[in-house]
Amino acid sequence: QSVLTQPPSASGTPGQRVTISCSGSSSNIGSNTVNWYQQLPGTAPKFLIYNNNQRPSGVPDRFSGSKSGTSASLAISGLQSEDEADYYCAAWDDSLNGFYVFGTGTKVTVL
Amino acid sequence: QVQLQQSGPGLVKPSQTLSLTCAISGDSVSSNSAAWNWIRQSPARGLEWLGRTYYRSKWYNDYAVSVKSRITINPDTSKNQFSLQLNSVTPEDTAVYYCAREGGTAGDAFDIWGQGTMVTVSS
Numbered sequence: 001q002s003v004l005t006q007p008p009s010a011s012g013t014p015g016q017r018v019t020i021s022c023s024g025s026s027s028n029i030g031s032n033t034v035n036w037y038q039q040l041p042g043t044a045p046k047f048l049i050y051n052n053n054q055r056p057s058g059v060p061d062r063f064s065g066s067k068s069g070t071s072a073s074l075a076i077s078g079l080q081s082e083d084e085a086d087y088y089c090a091a092w093d094d095s096l097n098g099f100y101v102f103g104t105g106t107k108v109t110v111l
Numbered sequence: 112q113v114q115l116q117q118s119g120p121g122l123v124k125p126s127q128t129l130s131l132t133c134a135i136s137g138d139s140v141s142s143n144s145a146a147w148n149w150i151r152q153s154p155a156r157g158l159e160w161l162g163r164t165y166y167r168s169k170w171y172n173d174y175a176v177s178v179k180s181r182i183t184i185n186p187d188t189s190k191n192q193f194s195l196q197l198n199s200v201t202p203e204d205t206a207v208y209y210c211a212r213e214g215g216t217a218g219d220a221f222d223i224w225g226q227g228t229m230v231t232v233s234s
Contacts, residue, residue, distance in 0.1 A: 035220040044209055044227050045158070050220035088158055092219060096176045100148070102158035 003028065004089050004103035011109040012079045020106045022072040022089035028101055032092040034072040036065055037102075039086040048087070049074065076108070084110045113137035115210050115225035123204075123232050129197040133210030133225050140186045140193055141166045145214040148221060149184060149195045153206035163213065164193055200232045 005023045012018040024030065036049035049055060049065035052072065062078045072091075076083055089103035119131035133147070140147060146165035152158050162174035164184045174182050183196040197204060208228045211221035 033218055035218070037221075044224040045221070046224070047217060047220045047222050050217040050222075054218070056217060056222065090158075090220075098173060099175050100160035102160070104157060 003093065003101050004091065006087075006089060006103040006106045008104070009107045009109065011111055012076075013111045014079055014081065016079050017075060017077045018079055018108060019076075020074045020087055020089075020108070022074070022103050024070050024072070024089075024091060024101075026070055027095040028070075028091045028093040029067065029072055030070040031094055034065065034067050035090045036063075036074045037088045037090065039088065041085075045088065079108075079110055081110050084108055113212065113215070113223045115212065115223055117208070117210055117225040117228045119228055119230075121229055121231060123200055123230060124234050125201055125232055126199055129195070129200050129204060129208075129230055129232070131195045131208055131210070131228055131230070132192055133194070134190070134192040135212075136191075138212065138215075138223075140164075140191050141188055142214075143167060145212050147184075147186070147193045148211045148213050150209045150211055150221070151204075151206040152209070152227075155203075156206070159206075161195070161197075165213075202232050204230070205232045206230060 033051045037045035038048045039045040052067040053065045064075045087106045093101045114136045116134045123129045146163045148163040149161040162184050164172050181198045186193045210225040212223040
């Protein structure tokens with residue numbers, strides 16, 4: 001069960017900036033790095049951001065991540081139609097002998 | 112490039128064992144910098160990490176508390192693959208199952224994913 005809380009939905013028009021929040025606790029976001037994944041319909045998740053704010057090769061620079069305390073956020077600037085997808089934050093949690101936890105997910109809709 | 116190819120049945124009867132395999136190409140299951148994970152996704156439980164196996168001079172396994180009594184993840188160095196076994200399944204174990212690589216150049220992120228296997232638990 002997810003212990004990282006995200007808003008269920010977010011939306012914007014093409015070109016706008018959308019921000020997704022991810023709220024955790026001291027045992028996960030507060031003490032470990034945050035990763036973000038994008039999941040298009042019917043496909044496996046794809047990693048988007050790692051180590052809080054690093055973009056892997058091939059990910060457009062309109063995607064950016066940040067972390068502060070026990071929360072993190074993903075920003076999509078210059079929203080494009082192909083950004084319509086589900087987005088998940090994730091981090092290791094140091095409780096219960098350690099486990100990897102995903103956020104509840106946010107569906108981004110491009111209006 | 113690194114690829115993960117999953118195989119295994121899509122239908123399992125209640126109380127039986129779910130078995131899936133993830134074949135690795137372009138990397139080694141014995142890599143000292145990667146870990147090999149199983150994750151599942153269902154509408155009820157979202158994305159749920161199940162466990163991992165990794166090699167750091169010896170083999171290690173970590174499992175989620177929710178399935179710890181029922182799960183085994185094993186590496187197979189001769190075939191460069193790893194497997195998932197989940198015992199005593201119930202309909203609640205119905206989900207899409209993914210294998211994924213952790214590490215490489217992406218910190219502790221899962222940078223490579225398998226294609227996913229929809230597993231239904233039903234008689």
